[in-house]
Amino acid sequence: MRDALGYYAILDVDSSTDINIIKTNYRDLAKYWHPDSNKNPDAMEHFQKLSVAYDVIKNEDSRLEYDLLSEIYDTADFPDMKNLSILKDKNNNENPLVRVINMHKVVGRFIKYADSDDKIVCSYDQAKNLVLSGSLANWFLGWWHPKAFVLNLKAIIGNYTSIGHNTRDNLILLVHNALAYHQEDKDRQAMISALQALKYADAYQQELINRFIKRLNVARPSKVPEWRYTTLRVLQLIVPFLILLCASYPFIQRYNLSRYAKKENTITYFQKVNLNNGKEIVDDVVVSKIFSVPVDLNDKSKLYHFAGDANIMYGPAAKFDVMASGKTGQTVRVTGFTPDKTWYRVMIDNGEMGFVPAKTLQPGIGTEPPYGSKIVP
Helix, strand or coil, X not given: CCCCCCHHHHCCCCCCCCHHHHXXXXXXXXXXXXXXXXXXXXXXXXHHHHHHHHHHHCCHHHHHXXXXXXXXXXXXXXXXXXXXXXXXXXXXXCCCCCXXXXXXXXXXXXXXXXXXXXXXXXXXXXXHHHHHHHHHHXXXXXXXXXXXXXXXXXXXXXXXXXXXXXXXXHHHHHHHHHHHHHHCCCHHHHHHHXXXXXXXXXXXXXXXXXXXXXXXXXXXXXCCCCCCHHHHHHXXXXXXXXXXXXHXXXXXXXXXXXHHHHHHCEEEEEEEEECCCCCEEEEEEEEEEEEECCCCCCCHHHEEEECCCXXXXXXXXXXXXXXXXXXXXCEEEEEXXXXXXCEEEEECCCCCEEEEEHHHEEECCCCCCCCCCCCCC
């Protein structure tokens, strides 16, 4: 409960004192300090202060206005109560939805730097532009001076943390505008400003603001538009996000190419079972990944032969059905392998492909492939 101009103090009461007690105190003090009866050289000045204070406090409306202004202003910056000016947005327009944005901007210029720290009254759309432009200036221009570097770091952190948390500045703005709008008979705007001020006020200030709201000659709106402070914070992080994205692009590109190459060179192998009636079925369970080897019929390095008789399976495991029988010395072409290289996929002379254990194969040509073999030119 503040008394910015000392009106309650000079009347020897406080802001909770009943009006009847205030009237009694005023009569007694006025009688005592009246210059006709009090020869003290300060009597006239004291008597005049009593009269000014009483003129404000005796009226419920002006007393409430004084109490509200005392909550947001000190003695030095206390405004003329009867001539409050509406605090307008950045473009000099009246807007009951304005807020105060703290914008600390540092611009380095090698041999010198510019440092500005402003409190700007603005609309939400104006705030988005201010936050984005300020962020661009700090992130791109704020580092080019030794002293500016540290100041800029503090500015970036301060601008981010102050969004939505500059309670005192917004309380002053909204309470002032609520009273100023009311003085100009713009009670709808006064109502909107007062309702928003409640969010920045403590319990006693909320009590005063609610009393003010009840005196307005307009209905209380069901909803007042909110500022989306999360959006404003995100706007401050766009530049570092883009910097991080650009810096990580080579790694992302390399990772994606690696995944693409791996995907292109592997197939998903499903278990295939041949039935006695000649039909086949494919299990829906993925059994293995097979690394494919490009088939180049002129590449003799991929020609292997069986070290002994071996079964050629439909899949890379002994549990699969036998596709064909491999004979000792039979030459085949390797077309793929499992990741652990324990099973090779091979092509036989008729062009079919199956799987054999890696240990059954030896590199190089064994028996010469027959005429018309699919594994050689």
